[in-house]
Amino acid sequence: MNWIEIAGHTGALLSSITFVPQVYKVWKTKSVGDLSLYMMLIVFASTLVWLTYGIALNLWPVILANGFICFLSALLLYFKYAFSRKVVAVTKIEKPE
Amino acid sequence: MNWIEIAGHTGALLSSITFVPQVYKVWKTKSVGDLSLYMMLIVFASTLVWLTYGIALNLWPVILANGFICFLSALLLYFKYAFSRKVVAVTKIEKPE
Numbered sequence: 001m002n003w004i005e006i007a008g009h010t011g012a013l014l015s016s017i018t019f020v021p022q023v024y025k026v027w028k029t030k031s032v033g034d035l036s037l038y039m040m041l042i043v044f045a046s047t048l049v050w051l052t053y054g055i056a057l058n059l060w061p062v063i064l065a066n067g068f069i070c071f072l073s074a075l076l077l078y079f080k081y082a083f084s085r086k087v088v089a090v091t092k093i094e095k096p097e
Numbered sequence: 098m099n100w101i102e103i104a105g106h107t108g109a110l111l112s113s114i115t116f117v118p119q120v121y122k123v124w125k126t127k128s129v130g131d132l133s134l135y136m137m138l139i140v141f142a143s144t145l146v147w148l149t150y151g152i153a154l155n156l157w158p159v160i161l162a163n164g165f166i167c168f169l170s171a172l173l174l175y176f177k178y179a180f181s182r183k184v185v186a187v188t189k190i191e192k193p194e
Binding site for chain 2: 014015018019029032033037038045046052053
């Protein structure tokens with residue numbers, strides 16, 4: 001394996017784990033207000049497109065990396081929905097009028 | 098161009114614009130507390146690796162997409178630094194003791 005291949009594998013690995021710290025942070029803080037919903041929707045949509053591409057051409061690195069990122073972006077979208085609702089509920093209790 | 102090539106280009110385009118809505122949201126709200134610093138550092142590092150890979154193999158789509166994402170992640174890192182400092186400064190003014 002030459003250095004260019006190593007760079008390709010390193011890039012693929014780094015791209016795969018991009019959203020791991022964000023999922024962990026949101027899971028710990030239950031706070032999603034500063035996260036862009038559109039960013040997550042674009043990530044989710046792009047991984048579905050890449051998955052289709054990878055499956056059509058039988059590219060396992062593309063399939064594995066995007067399958068993993070797709071799962072993480074779906075988790076973030078669920079967190080965004082669940083924890084945004086929680087803030088609305090708390091606001092309503094604090095200001096009942 | 099067959100549908101697989103179209104999927105590849107669509108995926109590349111979507112991946113390129115992933116962080117545009119997040120940069121816009123942070124720029125408008127000046128709020129970065131929920132964003133993971135490690136996510137941004139990984140994005141920045143991965144795009145540098147992909148840029149090296151793209152330049153070595155003369156892959157212009159890889160170079161252009163990652164150059165753009167690299168620029169956006171550098172912007173997010175700067176915002177994270179600048180707007181986090183602002184919150185610390187305000188906290189110090191409010192609680193001077």
